[in-house]
Amino acid sequence: MPERKKMGNISKHQEEDSKPAKTKRIDPKFKYEIMRMPGAEKVHLCFQCGTCTADCVVARFTDFYRPRKIARIIQLGLKDRLIGNEALWLCTTCHTCIDHCPQGVEVSSIIRALRNISVKTLDTMPSVFKIFASNILKSGYIYLMPESRLKKREEQGLPPLPKPNLKDVANLFHVTGFAGTLEKSRTTENVKTEGAN
Amino acid sequence: MAETRFLFFLGCLIPYRLASYEVSARKVLGKLGVELVEMPEFNCCGFPVASLDYELALSLAARNLCLAEQQNMTILTLCNGCFGTLNEANMVLKEDRALRDKINHNLQQIGMEFKGTIRVKHLVHVLTEDIGIEKLKEFVTNPLKGLRVGQHTGCHLLRPVKHVGHLDNSEDPVVLKKLINITGAECLDYQDETECCGNTVIGINEEIPFKISKEKLEHVKASGAQALVTVCPSCHMMYDFNQPRIEKAFNVVFNLPVLHYTQLLGLAMGFKPEDLMLGENRVKPTFFLS
Numbered sequence: 001m002p003e004r005k006k007m008g009n010i011s012k013h014q015e016e017d018s019k020p021a022k023t024k025r026i027d028p029k030f031k032y033e034i035m036r037m038p039g040a041e042k043v044h045l046c047f048q049c050g051t052c053t054a055d056c057v058v059a060r061f062t063d064f065y066r067p068r069k070i071a072r073i074i075q076l077g078l079k080d081r082l083i084g085n086e087a088l089w090l091c092t093t094c095h096t097c098i099d100h101c102p103q104g105v106e107v108s109s110i111i112r113a114l115r116n117i118s119v120k121t122l123d124t125m126p127s128v129f130k131i132f133a134s135n136i137l138k139s140g141y142i143y144l145m146p147e148s149r150l151k152k153r154e155e156q157g158l159p160p161l162p163k164p165n166l167k168d169v170a171n172l173f174h175v176t177g178f179a180g181t182l183e184k185s186r187t188t189e190n191v192k193t194e195g196a197n
Numbered sequence: 198m199a200e201t202r203f204l205f206f207l208g209c210l211i212p213y214r215l216a217s218y219e220v221s222a223r224k225v226l227g228k229l230g231v232e233l234v235e236m237p238e239f240n241c242c243g244f245p246v247a248s249l250d251y252e253l254a255l256s257l258a259a260r261n262l263c264l265a266e267q268q269n270m271t272i273l274t275l276c277n278g279c280f281g282t283l284n285e286a287n288m289v290l291k292e293d294r295a296l297r298d299k300i301n302h303n304l305q306q307i308g309m310e311f312k313g314t315i316r317v318k319h320l321v322h323v324l325t326e327d328i329g330i331e332k333l334k335e336f337v338t339n340p341l342k343g344l345r346v347g348q349h350t351g352c353h354l355l356r357p358v359k360h361v362g363h364l365d366n367s368e369d370p371v372v373l374k375k376l377i378n379i380t381g382a383e384c385l386d387y388q389d390e391t392e393c394c395g396n397t398v399i400g401i402n403e404e405i406p407f408k409i410s411k412e413k414l415e416h417v418k419a420s421g422a423q424a425l426v427t428v429c430p431s432c433h434m435m436y437d438f439n440q441p442r443i444e445k446a447f448n449v450v451f452n453l454p455v456l457h458y459t460q461l462l463g464l465a466m467g468f469k470p471e472d473l474m475l476g477e478n479r480v481k482p483t484f485f486l487s
Binding site for chain 2: 113116
């Protein structure tokens with residue numbers, strides 16, 4: 001049997017990849033869980049042509065990220081290889097994969113769905129996203145605008161920044177249940193891809 | 198129907214880092230007779246939140262859309278990310294009844310309801326559709342003859358086709374090229390024009406976006422362009438603000454000025470470089486500043 005190549009996005013499971021998947025690790029309903037998420041409805045239609053990976057700008061520069069394989073792993077129900085996999089956070093959302101898929105599979109929307117499920121089930125998110133989300137709660141913006149910047153607007157002849165409605169924003173965070181997730185969420189640091197080509 | 202009055206959605210990155218884009222856009226649009234109405238109480242478009250909780254992202258976007266619906270005005274944004282997110286939310290919530298009900302249930306908590314009665318436009322759509330190329334030409338008093346530039350339209354104005362395909366050609370973008378050509382500057386073709394800048398993952402991993410952008414800058418340089426023109430604050434940050442860091446990381450020199458389109462158009466309309474804050478660009482466009 002030829003040696004298996006590095007499995008792209010699931011590289012941290014490289015050793016396991018060379019063995020047959022154990023039945024207990026297969027979740028046959030995982031596919032349907034994904035298909036219920038907005039934009040991910042057509043994941044079952046992927047026939048593995050690989051156009052998404054071929055046209056993916058990120059995949060050109062690192063072998064950690066392979067959208068074709070992500071679709072296949074979903075179909076196979078190997079949930080724990082994807083949920084919490086840091087490679088999911090490398091998608092730039094350029095959406096080229098959506099437009100080029102001959103089967104109409106919205107690959108980058110599927111990545112979004114997998115990110116959402118990872119955050120919700122593991123209470124973990126990259127620190128930069130936690131900072132952005134926390135800032136929205138505090139200021140309405142993803143940044144905390146420094147006082148000096150607000151003063152400078154005056155000098156530049158710009159109107160003052162509109163005051164946010166923080167009550168509305170907080171309400172939306174609560175009604176979706178995300179406020180709780182954000183509060184208890186741990187953070188992950190940067191994804192390392194050194195030596196990637 | 199052509200409009201001249203818009204609800205101005207500023208977003209986060211422009212007020213935080215890129216006053217040059219806001220100042221030049223306000224000056225240019227003002228001279229073109231476009232009235233910008235400040236959008237009260239807006240919040241982040243929702244873009245970064247989509248990766249964490251799509252339902253919350255849609256709710257945040259829909260809240261902004263509702264603010265515009267209350268005033269029955271079209272939203273104008275300068276940012277591709279804000280445009281992409283708000284436009285997508287607007288379309289998805291119009292089409293998907295179940296999702297709309299879910300989001301409207303959330304919006305009920307803040308006394309709002311998404312109705313789907315307004316439109317979302319990016320700067321380039323207002324310039325081409327509402328003002329029009331022919332009218333714009335009349336404002337060009339100082340044609341930038343002899344200047345050669347490349348354009349970077351940016352992903353969220355081009356893709357996915359199902360949400361923005363009616364606005365430009367996603368494989369061979371033409372809208373920004375037309376807008377550049379009326380300034381008298383020549384817009385050159387280069388390799389992989391539709392490629393992403395990579396900036397959205399810079400907080401996760403620097404290596405990949407740096408490699409992506411290095412390649413882009415190489416392609417633009419190879420075409421003979423003297424500058425790159427952007428219409429998105431995020432792409433601009435990547436190519437301008439991060440350019441010295443990319444040069445350092447790969448031990449290369451680009452020295453390629455990156456201009457907001459509103460700066461380029463402003464120059465062609467007779468504004469002085471300092472009016473358009475050209476001196477604030479990280480890579481100095483020396484051919485205009487001397």
